[in-house]
Amino acid sequence: MAALAVPALALLAWQRTPQVQTVETPQLAAVRAGEFRDELPLRARVEPLRSVQLDAAEAGRVEAVLAHEGDQVEAGAPLYRLHSPEQEQLLMQRSAEVAQQMANVSVQRSAQAASLALNRRELAQLQAAQTESQAEYQRQAQLAAAGFVSPAALEQAERRQRLAAQLLQQARQDLRLEAETRQQSIDEMARAVQGLQHGLQLLERSRERLQQRAPIAGQLSGFQLQVGASVRPGDRLGRIDDPASSVQLVADVDEYYLPRLQIGQVATGPHGDLSLAQTLPQVQGGKVRVLLRWPQAAAPAALRPGQAVDLRLQLSAPRPALLLPEGPGVQSRLYVRQGRELRPRTVQLGRTAAGQVEVLAGLQAGDEVLISQPPSQAERLALP
Template identity: 45%
Template sequence: MSAHQPLPLHALSGAGMDRVLPASRWPRWRRAAWLLLPAVAILAWALAPEGLRVPAETLQLAAVQQGPFRDDLALRAQLRPQHQLMIDATEGGRVEAVLVKDGQALRAGQALVQLSNPQREQEVLARTAEVAQQLANLSTLRAAQAGAQAQWRRELAQRRHELALAGEEAERLQALAAQGFVSPLAERTARRQAELQRQLLLQAEQDSQAELQVRAQTVSEMERAVQGLSAGLTLVRQAAERLTVRAPADGQLSGFSLQPGSVIRPGERLGRIDDLRSWLLSAEVDEFYDARIQPGLGAQLLQGGKTWPLVLRERQATVQQGRFKVEFAFVGDAPEGLRPGQSFEIGVRLGAPAAALWLPTGAYLADGGGASVYVLDPDGRHARRRPVQLGRRGSAQVEVLGGLRAGEQVLVGPTAAYEGHAVLRLSGVPAVAASQPLH
């Protein structure tokens, strides 16, 4: 074909490229089934059983009841002595002997442990020697003072004697001079001699007083110094005596675990003495009851078939991790045979019994700022979550203010596994109702 010859018409239209396809292998009814599949799925979802499937035998039910609501609170309290004396080491040293055992009954002043401290022993010896030396010096000063007093007494006696002789001589010469037997000069010389002896006696008396006063002051200062050294020696001896640790009061020894050969430091805790004549019961309370728990509140303990009255003695002001601590004391006598660390169940009366709608404690779960419960449907196959209004909480009851009716069945026990599910689908027979009227 020439390059200038025109192409055929079917070549330009592309009709030569068409071909006949075979018939479809899928029947029309199958294509229709694919189109109906979404609708079938929606219908199946609508007809499927509602809610989370839960075995009914794992659940417990309780009936909402109308009856007396007991406003009581049950607490687990731990027993401890009301008065405890801590035993701390006032001196450090090595444990030479342990004289008592943990849990032993003690008397005031009874020896507990014997310590040894070579430094204290050396201090006692050094202070004793120093006091003895100063006592010897004091004795020497006192002897010198006594000797000086004797010497001055002899000196003054001699001066008085010489003054008396000089006075007699002056009087004798004065009489002779008046008769003309001696010259006036001899008489004046005798008077001057008597005056000199008088002045010497006066000076000797002043000097003796001054010297004896100085000696007395020296002796007094030495006595005070010796008293100070003696007081220091007493303190050192007392410190050495404290190497024998003694019980400060009667009671039972607790927390004592020293062993011979161990070394303790000053201020180290050795144990404590429990006074078993008075007791306290310590417990923790949920912050929900913060406004209702105040000192003076009454409680009771059941022990040995007898009820023992208690009173709230003190409560902790701060709330830690959602709880606060309280302490109860016995009103009157306490049961016999109590031991520190024992745990007891005590009941606290928060208010008088009154008629109310209630359900057992633990049958609700938190839901934001309120509460909700799972309520069993009349058909017994579903439990639906329903918001409720709750009031007071007792040890076994929770007051229902709204959202439930008497006779309705609610789930009791942990429900945290069902969080986020509004409906529970029960498979099997539900458990027997757990709550019964309280008496």
């Protein structure tokens, strides 16, 4: 009986003892002393330092494509031609309006010339009548002085002379006012015609812009226009890269690093060191764009726009530190190996860069740490 009781007690004790969970596939890494390099890996693309964007200035349908992607074009060379029925119709309408207004001005000028001729004849007749009445009055005055004409006849001749002078003066004023009014009306119509002609010239120039020409000489890039495509003002159609300029690198960086980006930071790559020249402030899709450039006249001649280049942007100077490989298990509470077990420990971690985590406190060189995800948060974990 005693022999049977001992195994039973042992089994009962084993069942009451807490079981230690085993980590099936642990990934362990040792803490090592080294140099923490605060670097950011980037995938950059080569772009020309100077280029001109091709944006559509007019709306229309592509009638002809006169250049293609990768072509070397000269300044002023035609790139494509648009057709715009709306603009053609508007141009015809404006041309008809200009012709109509010019015809109206011609009619008014003819009417003014005829009116001036009639007015001159009327004024000549009034001047003759005034001269005749003046001469008649002088004869009547001489006869009245000799006693051959009565005072009443002299008074009547004087009235006729004053009336003729008054009619002549009034006619001169009326004719001058009429001429000024007609001239003012013609001048206003002429100014309206000039405005219409100016608008017509603008339309003709916009019609000329239906054929886009190269603003500078260079290589056509990103130009994928097809015949029949519709184009609206402001559409980005491509760019022309200046062959005389150098190249730069453009990379997208997570907005998390935006506060740490500084002009002049050094980036290393297979084609030499570059410096951060500009950070574009717009955030798109959680990314900010940075421009990196080589020192003057140091850009590699072999690079071509569109190529991809791997870089490492140095955010701060290297410094001695304890390092751990990055992993899901590397947290402020992690597991440290002690024999065949893993025990939790609270540590202080610093920055993460290039797959390495900076250890500030809680560990020492040589400690083995579980960098994979622990199966639980137990106080003890067993190694297989």
